[in-house]
Amino acid sequence: MNLTRQDVEKIAHLARLSITEQEMPVYVTSLSSIVNFVDELSRAQTGGVEPMAHPLDGQHQRLRPDAVTESDNHEKYQANAPAVQGGLYVVPRVID
Amino acid sequence: MLHTLSIGELGEKLKSAQISSVELTRHFLARIERLNPALNALITLTAEQALEAAAAADARRAAGEDGPLLGIPLIHKDIFCTDGVRTSCGSRMLDNFIAPYDATVVTRLKAAGAVMLGKANMDEFAMGSSNETSYYGPVRNPWDTTKVPGGSSGGSAAATAARLAPFATGTDTGGSIRQPAALTGVTGIKPTYGRVSRFGMIAFASSLDQAGVFARSAADAAIVLRAMAGFDPRDSTSVDAPVPDYSAALGGPLTGLKIGLLREFFEGLEARNSALIHEALKIYRGLGAQTVEVSLPHLPLSVPTYYVVAPAECSSNLSRFDGVRFGYRCEQPKDLLDLYTRSRGEGFGAEVKRRIMTGTYVLSAGYFDAYYLKAQKVRRLITDDFRAAFGQADLLIGPTTPTPAFAIGAKINDPVTMYLNDIYTIGANLAGLPGVSLPCGYVDELPMGLQLIGPHFSEGKLLNAAHRFQQATDWHAHAPRGYE
Numbered sequence: 001m002n003l004t005r006q007d008v009e010k011i012a013h014l015a016r017l018s019i020t021e022q023e024m025p026v027y028v029t030s031l032s033s034i035v036n037f038v039d040e041l042s043r044a045q046t047g048g049v050e051p052m053a054h055p056l057d058g059q060h061q062r063l064r065p066d067a068v069t070e071s072d073n074h075e076k077y078q079a080n081a082p083a084v085q086g087g088l089y090v091v092p093r094v095i096d
Numbered sequence: 097m098l099h100t101l102s103i104g105e106l107g108e109k110l111k112s113a114q115i116s117s118v119e120l121t122r123h124f125l126a127r128i129e130r131l132n133p134a135l136n137a138l139i140t141l142t143a144e145q146a147l148e149a150a151a152a153a154d155a156r157r158a159a160g161e162d163g164p165l166l167g168i169p170l171i172h173k174d175i176f177c178t179d180g181v182r183t184s185c186g187s188r189m190l191d192n193f194i195a196p197y198d199a200t201v202v203t204r205l206k207a208a209g210a211v212m213l214g215k216a217n218m219d220e221f222a223m224g225s226s227n228e229t230s231y232y233g234p235v236r237n238p239w240d241t242t243k244v245p246g247g248s249s250g251g252s253a254a255a256t257a258a259r260l261a262p263f264a265t266g267t268d269t270g271g272s273i274r275q276p277a278a279l280t281g282v283t284g285i286k287p288t289y290g291r292v293s294r295f296g297m298i299a300f301a302s303s304l305d306q307a308g309v310f311a312r313s314a315a316d317a318a319i320v321l322r323a324m325a326g327f328d329p330r331d332s333t334s335v336d337a338p339v340p341d342y343s344a345a346l347g348g349p350l351t352g353l354k355i356g357l358l359r360e361f362f363e364g365l366e367a368r369n370s371a372l373i374h375e376a377l378k379i380y381r382g383l384g385a386q387t388v389e390v391s392l393p394h395l396p397l398s399v400p401t402y403y404v405v406a407p408a409e410c411s412s413n414l415s416r417f418d419g420v421r422f423g424y425r426c427e428q429p430k431d432l433l434d435l436y437t438r439s440r441g442e443g444f445g446a447e448v449k450r451r452i453m454t455g456t457y458v459l460s461a462g463y464f465d466a467y468y469l470k471a472q473k474v475r476r477l478i479t480d481d482f483r484a485a486f487g488q489a490d491l492l493i494g495p496t497t498p499t500p501a502f503a504i505g506a507k508i509n510d511p512v513t514m515y516l517n518d519i520y521t522i523g524a525n526l527a528g529l530p531g532v533s534l535p536c537g538y539v540d541e542l543p544m545g546l547q548l549i550g551p552h553f554s555e556g557k558l559l560n561a562a563h564r565f566q567q568a569t570d571w572h573a574h575a576p577r578g579y580e
Contacts, residue, residue, distance in 0.1 A: 011453045012453060014452055017440050017444070017449055017452060018438045018441030019449070020441070023449075025246065026446070030511050034512060038400040039400075041397060042574075043397075044470070045472035046470060046477070050363075050473070051469050052472050052473070053303060055290075055303060056335070059333065059458075061579075062332065076422075077196050078421075081194070081420070082420070083443065089420050091435060092430070092435055093117055094431075
């Protein structure tokens with residue numbers, strides 16, 4: 001199945017990616033070829049097969065004691081932020 | 097010629113005070129300065145910190161400490177967070193990112209006294225098989241600088257092959273250690289999923305990602321892997337199992353070892369490549385191993401399975417790059433949506449965006465069952481095939497790649513052709529198995545790799561089998577011309 005420009009626009013919106021006019025035809029073509037390639041999977045007989053999410057069976061999510069183990073490093077971490085004010089991340093106004 | 101020595105030999109020289117770590121570090125820094133510009137294997141050089149770390153290693157040694165990596169230089173793939181040092185993951189998105197902490201791999205190697213020389217170039221967010229998707233430009237293969245070194249850990253592989261460090265770290269999600277190791281003539285090991293901590297290793301596909309080693313021999317890789325591996329409570333899928341002394345087990349007999357020849361790996365394989373693997377099998381038979389043919393019937397579906405599972409996980413993992421907390425932010429965003437979409441659109445390169453969109457598509461309403469769930473089911477079938485094969489053989493053998501290194505630019509505009517480079521390596525990732533690639537000869541004067549795959553947690557057995565091959569051959573000792 002080939003994807004249309006509208007399909008790619010919808011995917012890009014869901015993925016929160018801006019795609020330029022120049023890039024668009026390249027993605028329409030290459031994403032179509034990838035989708036056609038992975039369509040090969042439909043040939044496989046998978047009736048009754050349990051989906052596998054993780055390579056090591058029988059592993060469980062570990063729990064740890066509910067104790068504070070991290071120290072406050074917010075200044076160090078926020079040093080990488082594009083815009084910070086008073087310890088808060090700054091973004092364009094969301095609510096008028 | 098310090099750069100020709102093994103980690104073991106360098107350790108002896110350091111121990112007997114014939115050299116200091118500072119001298120060794122200066123030697124490699126000078127080599128990097130002279131040889132890296134033609135290769136672009138390193139994108140960040142940390143000379144000052146390296147000399148400080150070397151002096152500290154010398155001081156530890158003077159105080160009576162010893163250890164196989166104490167004072168030995170290395171290069172980290174730029175996917176590992178290094179406290180206070182830019183960690184770019186090969187992306188414009190993280191071009192300005194100074195990691196605020198060390199990855200566990202970095203912490204462990206530091207504790208062992210290894211000295212970081214710098215950070216290696218890589219495909220952007222480890223997505224690529226040629227190192228051409230890096231924001232910092234392609235890495236060149238030291239065997240022929242018109243050729244790619246493979247990817248995604250292309251910088252680590254090229255640096256190891258060019259003797260810019262005794263070893264380098266890498267990560268392998270679909271072959272990103274084994275494929276570049278093969279194409280640059282070095283030894284690369286991808287351990288069992290969960291063997292090495294993923295903490296501080298920038299995530300691509302979390303159910304597949306695993307850290308490993310590039311070195312010039314299995315014996316060197318054994319030393320490094322032991323220092324890197326082990327349980328880490330900060331990685332939720334880290335396995336709590338003791339780490340064996342891989343070096344101590346080297347040299348054990350291969351008598352009676354059953355090596356399974358993977359039938360599907362030889363279908364359509366070029367005759368010259370196939371001949372190299374059959375030569376290797378002769379050597380193994382000479383060492384007492386038996387060979388049996390085994391089949392992985394679902395293996396031909398491993399590449400399409402991977403290109404659903406990995407992009408799906410990547411689209412989730414890379415949603416953290418939002419232009420708010422760290423990384424690239426676009427100029428003058430007009431609202432929050434514009435901030436997200438343009439920061440991501442401008443910060444990510446073409447292949448990363450392609451994978452994010454592939455993943456978004458296969459996870460989207462109406463396609464989830466047909467693609468993502470289907471791929472997870474086929475993943476189980478492939479894993480079951482491996483399990484059945486290990487009922488007949490102790491280790492599996494085949495080529496690492498279908499061809500030697502290809503020309504820069506040859507495949508970059510055709511993603512599906514590029515993806516098929518990983519046809520022999522992806523299966524091990526889907527099943528979480530350890531694999532090693534080691535040099536086994538040449539096609540068109542370019543190195544080729546022999547791949548061994550073992551059951552979960554069989555790294556010791558794999559490294560021993562690789563080591564015994566390297567005792568019987570000298571392919572691994574060859575250096576590219578100009579880098580001897």
